[in-house]
Structures are given as C-alpha cells and as structure tokens.
Amino acid sequence: MPVEQLVRRNRGRYQDLRSILDLSFDQFIATAEDPEHRAGAEKIWRAIDAAGDIYKKHYEGLYCVGCEQFYDEAELDDGRCPEHGTVPDRVEEQNYFFRLSRYAEQLDELIASDRYRVIPESRKNEVLSFIRQGLRDFSISRSQERAKGWGIRVPDDPSQVMYVWFDALANYITALGYADDAEKYRHYWFENPHRTHAIGKGVIRFHAIFWPAMLLSAGVPLPETLFVHGYITIGGSKVSKSVGNVIDPLELVEQYGAEAVRYYLLRAVSATGDHNFTYEGFEARYTADLANDLGNLLNRTVSMIHRYREGVIPAPDDSSPLENGLRDVAEHVPGKLTAALDRYDPQAGLSAVWELVIAANKYVEEAAPWKLAAETKKGDDAADIRLSSVLHALAEAVRIIGALLEPFIPATSEKIFDQLGVPSDGTNWATRYRWGGLVIAGTEVRKANPIFPRLESPRDAASA
Ligand SMILES: [Zn+2]
16 A cells, blocks of 8 residues: 555544544644644754754664564564564664764763653653663764655755654644744743653654754753553453454444543553453443443432422531531542642542542431422421432532533533533633532422443443
8 A cells, every 4th residue: 555545544533533432632743744743853853953862874784664663683572572572673874873972971961950851750760770770872863765755854955854853853843833943832831831742652762852952952842741642452451353252342432432441541540550351341331430420410300309309409407517528528529639730640630539439438328318208298397308409519529510410521511511401601610629619509400311331231341
C-alpha cells in the first residue's frame, strides 16, 4: 500500500474515535500534511542548527521501523525489539545527528529537581537511570529513499527527510503556531507555566529526553510535567496483533456503550501501572457500579418522587438533622476529586465520587421513604414532613453526583440532569457541587429507561 494511503486510512481511524468515544478535543492535525506544522518543524530544526547542535555523520545501527528508533544489541530481547517482538533492520547511511550528549547534565538536573516533573516516581527514576548511563547523540534524518519520500524535508538538504520523532515531537508547539510566534503559542506555551504532556510508557524516552533537549537547544521553554501512563494488557501481555490477543475497543463500545467503556478505563485502570483486561472484570464493574449503584440510585430517586410527590421535588424541612451524614459526604467529595485529578489519578477521583453514590444508597435504606409513606397514610404528619426532606436530600445528592461525573461520563451526567429536571446549560459553576447550591424544590422529574440496563447474559467470572 502506498504510504500516503496507509497514513490516510489510519488517520481516519483515530479521527473516528472522537464520535465513537464521545471525546472532545481542540485540534486534530496530520503532521505530514499540515503547513503550519511543516513551517514549525523547519523553524525548530534551524534554531537547533544555529545553536551548533546538528552535524552530519556516517552511521550504522539496528532500527525498529515500528518504534522508529535505533536500538543497541543489549536493549533487544533475543535480537528482537522489546516493544514489537520483531527483528530490527540493519541500517547504514549518512545522517544528520543531534548533539544530545551536550544536554545530559542539564536534563539530569531538571528531572531530578522536578523542574521537569516526571510522574509517576518510578518513571522518573527510569529516565534518570537512562540518562546516567550516558546519552549519545542520535540520528535525526533519513535518506529520502529510506523514508520512501514521506515526511518533512531537512531544510536546505532535500536528499534527507527529518527523523519522524524529530518533527513529530515538535507538534506540541507547531500546532499552537510556533512557526510565526502566534498568540496561541504565546498563551498556551511560551507564557504558560502549566505545560503538561500525557503519554504512554513506550514513548517515554522521546518525551523525557529527546524533546526537552531539543527545546533547550532551540531556546524554547520546557514542559512542566510529563505524565506517563501504563498499558492495558490481556492475559498479561501487551495487546498486539502478532500475539493475537486483541480486544477491539470499538466492539466493546458497540456492545456496552461508550459511557461504560470510558467509566471502566478511568475507574478500573490504574493511571500509572499496567492493567489486565478481562471481559468478566469489565462486566462485573458494569453491573456493580453502573447498573446497581448508580443506575438504581437514580431510578429509585425519580420513582419515589413520582410515587410519593406526583413527580415534583418537595421542599425540605430545614429543622431535620437526619440528612447531615449524607450532606457531609457530599461536601467532602468535590475536594477529594479535585485533589485526585491534580495528581493525574482519575481512578481515585471516581472512587471519591462513588463514596457519595454509596452513601446515598445507604441513606435510602436507612431513611426508608416507603415506611414514612406508610406512616403518612396512617395520618402521621411528622412522617410526611420527613418524607419531603428525605426525597429532597436524595435528589440533591444525585444532582451533585451528576455534576461530579460530567468530566468522566458526560452523556450519563446529562441524563441524570435531564431526569432530575436540572437545566444542563447555564449551570452556575460556583454552586454546582454545593449542597443546596441549586434550588430544585418544585422541579418536575422525568421517568426514563435505566441509564445502564442490566446485561442480558453476563459472562460468568468463575469460567474465566
Ligand atoms: Zn519496535
């Protein structure tokens, strides 16, 4: 297949994920064909060249095309690429080199002192030990021939194409308009102290070593933080076509819905370690957390407001102290969630949200609105006032849960708001997470289908 055709096909697959996974992002660029990127990649090359960090040299080495990376014999597993399990090509040619060795000490200092913060700590140590083994200059171009005409030409030498990582890394600034020092570049990069990259562990060397060294050379500010996530494994191995253990995420979405897949990836998967995927584990989470804990809670809340208050959220009796426990949890969760996200730990963030989900379910059992309704029928007015307070408290807890879930599972959040009659736009951010922050008494609730229907034929965990 011609390179261009292959690239177009794969690009389309990534682009399609936007709607499939209900993602939102500001920009999607195809670096090889983006004129702004091309101009930016040339600019950074020239800046690095002007700093005296580019020279030409004859080179011979082992190259993995899958990684687009040279390997030393010692880094291979039985002569094979540790990432791809394939035998690398022996490559010999005249290339341009980047003087990485010049930046070893500076990089060590920046990373060790957390001025360039690598998260988690284990990855930081991995990078430091790699730097301390000594950094060698690396090849940053290919012959036009070996690149098969694909890629960005080296400025002033059309016989050579830039090494794919050398131009690709630059996308972080070229996409912002680094080439002509655009306002966006100044705002989001040059003058912004919070520059964060999120990457998979397989490309850590490029982001923790090559990229900051390139920036130091070009006189461009470095990122502040590099967050490194792990891999999802299946049967303990990296998901790979050649191993044959692929689970197609698109099929997963088709079967369980994008919200369930998003929830699973953010809740069950540790942000920094590897995670072994099983269908049984996935379904267990789906059933316990989504169908039972969250789905039931919403369903019960809306149903009881219908049954006992004709579908209108009642006003609470302010003198009742019984809601304080639930309110207390609701008031602590937003802080915990924020702290977790500040640590790049969505798993802990969702666990915090579930503290409120669990507390609200427990509260239903303890407050037992059905008993209050029965006592009301017998003429107990105090029970009737209590019932209003309980239903109001439940609606308020569920509303806050909906708001807290928005960054993780936005479509679910919207459904929760819809059922509770909370307007999804024009929400006051200052009061969004606050108990009693949004007056919802008098609002009409809407009954709807379960947000996470039960699985019709769940897989048996025991047979896994
Ligand atoms: Zn490889």
